[in-house]
Amino acid sequence: MAIRKVVLASPRGFCAGVVRAIDIVERALHLFPPPIYVFHEIVHNRYVVENFNKRQVIFVESLEEVPDGAVCVFSAHGVSPQTHELARRKRLRVIDATCPLVTKVHLEALRYAREGYSLILIGHPDHEEVEGTMGEAAMQLVTEVEDVERLEVLDPDKITYLTQTTLSSDDVAQIVDSLRRKFSKLQLPSKDDICYATQNRQNAVKQMAGLVNVLLVVGSQNSSNSQRLREVSIAAGVPAYLVNDEKEVNPEWLSGAEVVGVTAGASAPEELVIRVLEGLRSMGATEFEELQGEEEKVHFPLPKELQRLEKS
Numbered sequence: 029m030a031i032r033k034v035v036l037a038s039p040r041g042f043c044a045g046v047v048r049a050i051d052i053v054e055r056a057l058h059l060f061p062p063p064i065y066v067f068h069e070i071v072h073n074r075y076v077v078e079n080f081n082k083r084q085v086i087f088v089e090s091l092e093e094v095p096d097g098a099v100c101v102f103s104a105h106g107v108s109p110q111t112h113e114l115a116r117r118k119r120l121r122v123i124d125a126t127c128p129l130v131t132k133v134h135l136e137a138l139r140y141a142r143e144g145y146s147l148i149l150i151g152h153p154d155h156e157e158v159e160g161t162m163g164e165a166a167m168q169l170v171t172e173v174e175d176v177e178r179l180e181v182l183d184p185d186k187i188t189y190l191t192q193t194t195l196s197s198d199d200v201a202q203i204v205d206s207l208r209r210k211f212s213k214l215q216l217p218s219k220d221d222i223c224y225a226t227q228n229r230q231n232a233v234k235q236m237a238g239l240v241n242v243l244l245v246v247g248s249q250n251s252s253n254s255q256r257l258r259e260v261s262i263a264a265g266v267p268a269y270l271v272n273d274e275k276e277v278n279p280e281w282l283s284g285a286e287v288v289g290v291t292a293g294a295s296a297p298e299e300l301v302i303r304v305l306e307g308l309r310s311m312g313a314t315e316f317e318e319l320q321g322e323e324e325k326v327h328f329p330l331p332k333e334l335q336r337l338e339k340s
Contacts, residue, residue, distance in 0.1 A: 031282060033315040034308050035240050036301075037232040037291035043225030044326040045127030046071045046295050049104035052125040052334060053080060056101055059337055060121075065094045067111070068103040068156045070125060071295035072251040074272055091115060099123070105156035106130040108163020128328050129193050129223050130157055134164050136217060140188055141165035145215065146181035150203050151192030155252060158192055176206040188215040193223040194253040194294075196230060196260055224326065225294050226253045230260045232321040233291055237264035239319075240289035242282060245270045246300050247293030254293025261289075273300050274307030282311065 042050075049070050056064050062084035069077050069087055077087060091114050094100050099121045102111070106126040115122050140147055147167035151158040158169065167190075168179060181187050189207060191200050200222060208214050233243065243261040247254025247270055254270055261268035266289070269281050282288060288308060292301050305316065329335070 031285060031288055031308060031311050031313045033287045033317065034305060034313045035236050035287060035289045036305070036316065036318040037229070037236055037289065038319050038321040039225070039228050039232060039324050040290075041246075041292040041294070041296050041298050041301060043223065043294040044324070044328050045104050045129060045223075045225070048328045048330065049125040049127070050076065052123055052330065053085060053101055055330070055334060055338065056099060056123055057083060057085070059334075060099045063098075065098050065100040066103060067091060067094075067100055067107065068105060069250075070101065070103050072248055072254075073293075073295040073297070074248045075297060075300055076295065091118060091120070094118065094120060097121070101125050103156060104130070106134060106160035107156075108160050110163055111160070123334055124331055126160075127193070127223075129221075130160070132219075133161055133190050133193065133221050136190055136221075137161060137164040137167065140190075144183075144186060146183060146187040148179065148187065148189040148207065149192070150189055150195065150200055152195075152252060155192065157194070157252075161190065161192070170203055170207075173202055173206045176203065176210055179210065181211070184211050185213045186215070187211050187213065188217060190217060191221040192252070193221055194226050194256065195222060196256040197222050197227055198260070198263065199256075223253075223294075225324065226256065228322045228324060229253065229257055229291065229294065232319065233257050233260045233289075234264055235321060236289045236291075236319055237261065237266050240266060240287045241285035242266065243268040243289040243291065244277060244304060245291055245293065246273070246296045246304055248272055248295070251293045251295050254296065257291055257293060271304065274303045277304065277307055279311065288313065
């Protein structure tokens with residue numbers, strides 16, 4: 029059975045935080061002589077990072093790699109107070125591209141810590157966002173339901189949780205249920221920390237689950253929200269594969285698939301989606317349909333320090 033139709037998820041691809049982060053690096057390149065340093069990948073997408081590499085943007089995993097006094101952009105995933113302090117000691121000209129939704133989680137961590145709460149963070153170890161959030165206050169990391177039973181807190185009557193913004197809402201719900209069973213006085217955060225864009229893209233995948241035979245997720249392997257889209261599809265009974273671009277699409281995955289779904293993680297450029305669609309067209313797809321999902325109108329302003337520089 030040959031591919032007949034492609035169903036395209038909406039919304040997909042860049043979220044407001046990613047648009048802002050990429051725009052910040054673009055403007056830094058315009059304002060300052062190269063090279064520009066970026067602490068961690070600005071967003072988790074190989075194509076975006078490689079394009080900036082070609083323009084003398086240097087990505088580092090340690091601030092020790094950045095020369096004293098240089099221009100350094102902090103990635104969209106956020107950094108710890110310790111990283112901010114090291115940047116001050118090195119006299120770096122910092123431009124902070126942390127997504128405002130991640131900043132919100134950092135501020136929640138500080139508030140709960142001041143109020144004496146025991147803090148639980150639901151997230152994945154070694155992810156930049158988790159490392160930055162855990163630097164704000166003492167907290168314990170929970171990655172899966174099994175971790176909950178090992179938790180010990182000083183005051184079970186004063187405990188709350190935060191979440192990594194790019195997780196699957198379904199996975200978080202299971203962990204929260206376990207937390208509530210173990211800690212009857214668990215305080216729910218004032219707002220859901222799951223990013224609106226992450227949630228919308230997951231909902232779009234669930235919407236198309238009954239319409240397609242297989243799903244292609246455009247995104248890089250180290251993109252948490254892209255991996256979650258793949259997992260959401262598999263949980264809904266639809267095989268799903270994560271690809272950087274059209275070159276990584278294995279025709280064997282599509283064998284027997286009459287209808288193929290396509291979506292993209294929040295850090296994947298639309299240009300890569302178009303290339304995947306053209307690849308599917310070359311495989312015989314003749315019909316293309318875009319589902320109508322949640323309309324996104326979110327826009328995040330540039331950091332104030334960058335706005336001041338552009339006005340001066």
